Amino acid sequence: MTNPNRRTAQTGLVAGLITLTWPGLVLAHGDSHGQPKASSLPPEQKPWGIAGDPRKVRRTITIRMSDDMKLTPSHLDIRQGETLRLRAVNAGAVMHEIVIGTEEELQAHAELMKRFPGMAHDEPYMAHVPPGKTGDIVWNFNRAGEFGFACLIAGHFEAGMRGTLRVKPAQG
Structure with missing residues (x-):
């Protein structure tokens, strides 16, 4: 039989490691993704x-997510300073999400998600869509x-x- 105190300590250790490895990812994956934070x-x-x-959104871009592991469109050109609404539409039968970031951050986060598939996180640059x-x-x-x-x-x-975002410098 497993010692309940040991299990609690192990759970706390894992949560602590996730927090140290990826700060800010300590809220639960759930239906709050994609909602105003x-x-x-x-x-x-x-x-x-x-x-x-x-209130400053001037353009909405719809990104379609499908179970053939495609994001459409997969490339966006944006002008620096532009505030956009990225509307993620899950056209599939499984859970999908959209996360914005640098290539390095996306790669690191993807690796954590493989190790901790139920990993808790909820940030304004993410939309988790059933x-x-x-x-x-x-x-x-x-x-x-x-x-x-x-x-x-x-x-x-x-x-x-995955897709790419090219943010072009604002015209002076």
Whole structure:
């Protein structure tokens, strides 16, 4: 029989390692993905931008997710400073998600998802979408550069479920 105190300690150790390895990923995967994030904290600046104000959205781009592990469209051109609504539509029969990030961050997160498929996380640059549903990300792309978006559900990233974002510098 397993000692319950040992199991609690092991669970705490794993949660602590996840938090140290990937800060900010300690909320549960669930139906809250794709919904507006309520937080008293100011938005966190990321290399690929910052959470956007829905009132400043001027354009919505629909990204279709399918069970053949495709994201359509798989490439987006955006102007620096633009606040977009990325509407993720799950046209498949399994759970999918869209996560925005640098190639390095997406790769690292995909590796964690393989090791911890039920890993807890919920950030404004993510939309976790059940089959037949939609989820929105409202994001201000205030940094120019090449970034990515992908489904990081275990195995989906490796199967090619990813795309590119090119944020072009704002005209001076």
